[in-house]
Amino acid sequence: GAVVSQHPSWVICKSGTSVKIECRSLDFQATTMFWYRQFPKQSLMLMATSNEGSKATYEQGVEKDKFLINHASLTLSTLTVTSAHPEDSSFYICSASETNRAGQPQHFGDGTRLSIL
């Protein structure tokens, strides 16, 4: 149980392109979803927290106009990297939680490797 599907796994695109990443909870309702960015051999860096039906809460230093997050249903959240540039290349991971209480286990997708040429 508690499966999270993230799509696509890999994206390679030209600079200036906008890229959408989907995160779906397959067998549970995700009250809260999180979006992370991860650099090689480093820990997860939280970008934003999204609750179904409300605006995402972005971490300090994360541009909300650059990284658009939509959480329109209890099973789907999307992250759109707008006008992507090479410095946006990274591994992006989503996770989902069945509650919005702090400290609850998160179920992670398998990540999206984004490469901007």
Place this chain on the structure above:
Amino acid sequence: TQLLEQSPQFLSIQEGENLTVYCNSSSVFSSLQWYRQEPGEGPVLLVTVVTGGEVKKLKRLTFQFGDARKDSSLHITAAQPGDTGLYLCAGGYTNAGKSTFGDGTTLTVKP
């Protein structure tokens, strides 16, 4: 901002050796999770600990939660190459709306 310190950052050992990874904070956790992540994949939940002094075992992995709920450890007995990966602890604090992740421990077990 709550800080969660994880140590060591890197660990390279031979198959069959034992190891311990530590996760410490100056604040009290409401709960704590340990995850393992393999390259190119998302983290996988190993365990959640909630009660101070709690000990949980998962095959060769033993997880301890400190009595004061400010620290935790992960002990692996007779490590195997399949244990290789990035181990992450994540703590929830009662006055925060999200979990905080440690910097991770990259474990390499050589055959």
